[in-house]
Amino acid sequence: xxxxxxxxxxxxxxxxxxxxxxxxxxxxxxxxxxxxxxxxxxxxxxxxxxxxxxxxxxxxxxxxxxxxxxxxxxxxxxxxxxxxxxxxxxxxxxxxxxxxxxxxxxxxxxxxxxxxxxxxxxxxxxxxxxxxxxxxxxxxxxxxxxxxxxxxxxxxxxxxxxxxxxxxxxxxxxxxxxxxxxxxxxxxxxxxxxxxxxxxxxxxxxxxxxxxxxxxxxxxxxxxxxxxxxxxxxxxxxxxxxxxxxxxxxxxxxxxxxxxxxxxxxxxxxxxxxxxxxxxxxxxxxxxxxxxxxxxxxxxxxxxxxxxxxxxxxxxxxxxxxxxxxxxxxxxxxxxxxxxxxxxxxxxxxxxxxxxxxxxxxxxxxxxxxxxxxxxxxxxxxxxxxxxxxxxxxxxxxxxxxxxxxxxxxxxx
Amino acid sequence: xxxxxxxxxxxxxxxxxxxxxxxxxxxxxxxxxxxxxxxxxxxxxxxxxxxxxxxxxxxxxxxxxxxxxxxxxxxxxxxxxxxxxxxxxxxxxxxxxxxxxxxxxxxxxxxxxxxxxxxxxxxxxxxxxxxxxxxxxxxxxxxxxxxxxxxxxxxxxxxxxxxxxxxxxxxxxxxxxxxxxxxxxxxxxxxxxxxxxxxxxxxxxxxxxxxxxxxxxxxxxxxxxxxxxxxxxxxxxxxxxxxxxxxxxxxxxxxxxxxxxxxxxxxxxxxxxxxxxxxxxxxxxxxxxxxxxxxxxxxxxxxxxxxxxxxxxxxxxxxxxxxxxxxxxxxxxxxxxxxxxxxxxxxxxxxxxxxxxxxxxxxxxxxxxxxxxxxxxxxxxxxxxxxxxxxxxxxxxxxxxxxxxxxxxxxxx
Numbered sequence: 001x002x003x004x005x006x007x008x009x010x011x012x013x014x015x016x017x018x019x020x021x022x023x024x025x026x027x028x029x030x031x032x033x034x035x036x037x038x039x040x041x042x043x044x045x046x047x048x049x050x051x052x053x054x055x056x057x058x059x060x061x062x063x064x065x066x067x068x069x070x071x072x073x074x075x076x077x078x079x080x081x082x083x084x085x086x087x088x089x090x091x092x093x094x095x096x097x098x099x100x101x102x103x104x105x106x107x108x109x110x111x112x113x114x115x116x117x118x119x120x121x122x123x124x125x126x127x128x129x130x131x132x133x134x135x136x137x138x139x140x141x142x143x144x145x146x147x148x149x150x151x152x153x154x155x156x157x158x159x160x161x162x163x164x165x166x167x168x169x170x171x172x173x174x175x176x177x178x179x180x181x182x183x184x185x186x187x188x189x190x191x192x193x194x195x196x197x198x199x200x201x202x203x204x205x206x207x208x209x210x211x212x213x214x215x216x217x218x219x220x221x222x223x224x225x226x227x228x229x230x231x232x233x234x235x236x237x238x239x240x241x242x243x244x245x246x247x248x249x250x251x252x253x254x255x256x257x258x259x260x261x262x263x264x265x266x267x268x269x270x271x272x273x274x275x276x277x278x279x280x281x282x283x284x285x286x287x288x289x290x291x292x293x294x295x296x297x298x299x300x301x302x303x304x305x306x307x308x309x310x311x312x313x314x315x316x317x318x319x320x321x322x323x324x325x326x327x328x329x330x331x332x333x334x335x336x337x338x339x340x341x342x343x344x345x346x347x348x349x350x351x352x353x354x355x356x357x358x359x360x361x362x363x364x365x366x367x368x369x370x371x372x373x374x375x376x377x378x379x380x381x382x383x384x385x386x387x388x389x390x391x392x393x394x395x396x397x398x399x400x401x402x403x404x405x406x407x408x409x410x411x412x413x
Numbered sequence: 414x415x416x417x418x419x420x421x422x423x424x425x426x427x428x429x430x431x432x433x434x435x436x437x438x439x440x441x442x443x444x445x446x447x448x449x450x451x452x453x454x455x456x457x458x459x460x461x462x463x464x465x466x467x468x469x470x471x472x473x474x475x476x477x478x479x480x481x482x483x484x485x486x487x488x489x490x491x492x493x494x495x496x497x498x499x500x501x502x503x504x505x506x507x508x509x510x511x512x513x514x515x516x517x518x519x520x521x522x523x524x525x526x527x528x529x530x531x532x533x534x535x536x537x538x539x540x541x542x543x544x545x546x547x548x549x550x551x552x553x554x555x556x557x558x559x560x561x562x563x564x565x566x567x568x569x570x571x572x573x574x575x576x577x578x579x580x581x582x583x584x585x586x587x588x589x590x591x592x593x594x595x596x597x598x599x600x601x602x603x604x605x606x607x608x609x610x611x612x613x614x615x616x617x618x619x620x621x622x623x624x625x626x627x628x629x630x631x632x633x634x635x636x637x638x639x640x641x642x643x644x645x646x647x648x649x650x651x652x653x654x655x656x657x658x659x660x661x662x663x664x665x666x667x668x669x670x671x672x673x674x675x676x677x678x679x680x681x682x683x684x685x686x687x688x689x690x691x692x693x694x695x696x697x698x699x700x701x702x703x704x705x706x707x708x709x710x711x712x713x714x715x716x717x718x719x720x721x722x723x724x725x726x727x728x729x730x731x732x733x734x735x736x737x738x739x740x741x742x743x744x745x746x747x748x749x750x751x752x753x754x755x756x757x758x759x760x761x762x763x764x765x766x767x768x769x770x771x772x773x774x775x776x777x778x779x780x781x782x783x784x785x786x787x788x789x790x791x792x793x794x795x796x797x798x799x800x801x802x803x804x805x806x807x808x809x810x811x812x813x814x815x816x817x818x819x820x821x822x823x824x825x826x
Contacts (some may be wrong), residue, residue, distance in 0.1 A: 012591075016587070016588050016591050046592075046593050049593070073587065074584050074587050074588065075584075075587035075588045075590075075591045076591040077587075077591075079591055079592070079593060080591045080592060081592075081593065090776065132418070139620065163814075165717050165814055166813075166814060167814060167815060168713055168716075168717070170814060170815065170817070171487050171488075171713070171716035171717055171718055171719065172712045172713065173553065174429070174486065174487050174488035174490075174716060175429050175487065175488045175712050175715065175716040176712070177486045177488075178425075178429050178489040178490075178492055178493045178495060179459075179494070180459050180462070180492060185712070201813065204814070205472075206812055207811070207812075207814050207815075207816075209817070239580055240492065269714050278691065293711060294708075295711045295712065295713065296708075296709070298706060298708045299588050299589070299598070299706065299708065300581055300583045300584070300585065300708065300713075303581075303584035303585050303587060303588040304584055305580070305584055305719070306580050306584065306719075306720055307719055309813060311813075315716070317493065318613070358563075386812055387811070389812070389813035389814070390813040391813065391814065392810070399618070399620075399799055399802070399803065400579075400581060400722060400724075400799070400802035400803040400804065401576075401579060401583060401616065401617070401619060401620050401621055401802070402580060402583065402620075403620075404583070404587070404620065404622070
């Protein structure tokens with residue numbers, strides 16, 4: 001089989017993670033090793049918007065060492081977006097623009113790195129190009145701290161956010177247990193519909209410093225039950241650590257955070273959440289008459305490259321590198337996913353998942369990984385998540401601060 | 414001179430830090446190396462309350478390796494307190510109890526690790542023992558993330574909190590700059606009256622990812638000026654990062670956070686602060702009509718041993734070890750302080766500061782280290798703080814999580 005010769009473009013989309021740039025490093029470094037097949041490597045400035053606006057970076061001109069530093073640099077170095085492509089059967093004007101740019105720069109490898117919505121974008125582009133007989137390999141690279149992508153065992157970004165959250169909670173455990181006064185701390189983790197990160201906070205329990213109560217959005221939240229749980233633990237232990245997902249909902253489907261006035265809606269119709277911890281802290285303080293702190297991990301949890309998981313970084317690089325090799329070998333219309341053996345020691349294998357199977361679907365925490373009380377996770381959850389937070393971050397420091405990647409970001413002419 | 418022979422007691426007091434246990438390690442490990450002079454080493458359970466309640470731990474029975482692990486373990490391993498001793502001239506009942514316990518266990522070395530209030534406790538104990546002709550060396554070991562102790566160049570705990578804050582802000586900088594949408598983020602650092610930690614957030618600017626605006630409690634806070642500053646930066650850069658101290662006050666001396674209803678008062682008459690970032694975020698969102706996030710570092714900033722400064726850890730150990738050697742050599746009624754050369758490379762020397770000079774005084778950020786606009790710090794501040802965040806944390810990991818110290822905490826019989 002003759003290899004498809006042409007340039008490669010890579011874009012980042014959706015909410016950033018600590019390791020999304022590790023996948024970028026994987027794609028870039030691998031692609032640059034095949035100059036006979038892929039003469040030039042481009043980056044999209046702000047994801048698909050960069051393609052629509054003919055706003056691309058020439059990655060081939062970047063220093064290789066700086067590309068390596070991407071593995072210690074959080075967030076989306078090329079810029080991200082939350083742009084939603086229209087249904088091509090209704091309005092194909094964006095797709096026409098995209099195709100024109102791909103032709104203009106002879107792009108034959110289209111890589112898009114993101115979550116559910118980004119895989120939807122990727123899937124639509126793939127179908128449109130096929131329909132229009134433009135030979136281009138379209139590959140999705142997964143990314144989301146939420147860990148909710150369908151078809152893959154887990155997602156790059158999750159392990160690092162999980163490690164940061166578990167580490168931080170274990171540290172705050174020491175702080176709160178150093179006083180002899182009763183106290184409740186409520187931690188708020190990201191996760192609109194899936195409780196993977198709140199569940200991961202229980203990893204701190206492996207070393208005996210975990211939350212006492214964990215509430216996930218997979219189970220309807222009952223504030224009276226929570227108050228009862230907290231009251232019981234307070235009596236037993238004097239200190240209660242509670243971890244919740246931002247997206248916990250009451251039995252009637254109403255978000256606990258909905259009582260806050262600052263809710264807004266993003267371009268995908270998702271609610272912008274936050275403030276659940278503060279709201280619950282007020283409730284607990286009032287009902288239990290105890291000192292309470294609400295701690296929202298906010299943007300910290302998805303940016304904390306200094307506490308990234310080494311396993312997560314290596315797997316993120318692997319997804320990028322393997323994606324390029326698979327595309328060269330003919331793969332297209334697929335997302336690189338992860339699989340692990342059913343038994344035996346942890347190992348991560350790359351699998352191909354059709355994009356249309358991933359797009360717009362969500363993988364939630366299995367209900368049998370949540371305890372019967374609905375206030376914690378089971379050993380199965382821990383066994384699943386623990387291998388994902390292993391290993392040290394890939395960072396060097398200057399003046400005590402991380403040495404982040406500096407890209408030249410030279411515009412493609 | 415004959416050395417004073419007797420046992421040593423050590424206690425931790427006030428708000429915990431990432432490295433207060435490093436000072437404990439320093440005191441314990443040094444004291445255990447002098448069994449001919451100091452036969453036994455004790456720890457106070459919850460600071461001075463442990464003495465008052467005859468609730469002490471026998472540190473001599475702890476595993477040496479676990480004591481080493483204290484250097485990677487945040488917060489006060491022995492338990493802390495905020496107990497305020499009465500004026501001995503008014504009510505000396507507590508002091509009588511303390512003296513009885515010192516006699517009971519033949520304690521001749523009294524070590525207390527804390528901030529301003531703890532040095533007040535230490536100072537009072539020292540004077541009382543002298544007045545009652547009980548021969549005991551009383552040594553204060555400094556500790557506070559707030560960096561506001563008088564007489565010392567800086568305080569153990571500050572460098573680590575500063576490193577965590579600067580690192581986290583540099584990371585969130587990447588997150589917020591990955592979008593092409595306008596945004597304001599407001600970070601809230603601890604610091605009731607002194608802006609050292611908010612100022613330290615500017616260290617992230619050394620690598621080009623710092624806050625645009627920094628407000629310290631040393632300068633009266635004008636919310637209209639802040640809104641004007643934010644509006645200008647927003648226009649220039651599209652993204653504004655703002656860092657504030659929890660204790661910023663208006664020109665009339667009212668706390669910005671005072672509008673919140675959750676204020677309470679602790680045993681020392683200090684206001685319990687928090688919520689300044691959330692309050693300002695609401696204000697900015699309303700006035701500037703832009704997406705805003707408030708991020709409160711809360712307990713994370715004083716517990717984040719995983720991002721501690723190596724320099725801070727080593728100096729915290731040094732304060733403990735040097736204190737023991739100084740006490741054996743006759744020092745008493747002093748706090749171990751830090752000094753650095755006026756010029757040349759950074760170096761930390763231990764100095765002795767009389768306890769009564771430290772007690773109940775606060776060292777605030779010099780006004781000439783704050784810029785003329787009152788919205789940032791000068792190069793002098795950076796030159797001062799940067800050497801304090803150098804070096805890596807002293808932690809080993811198991812299963813991707815920190816291996817914290819496990820003490821047996823055997824009660825003294």
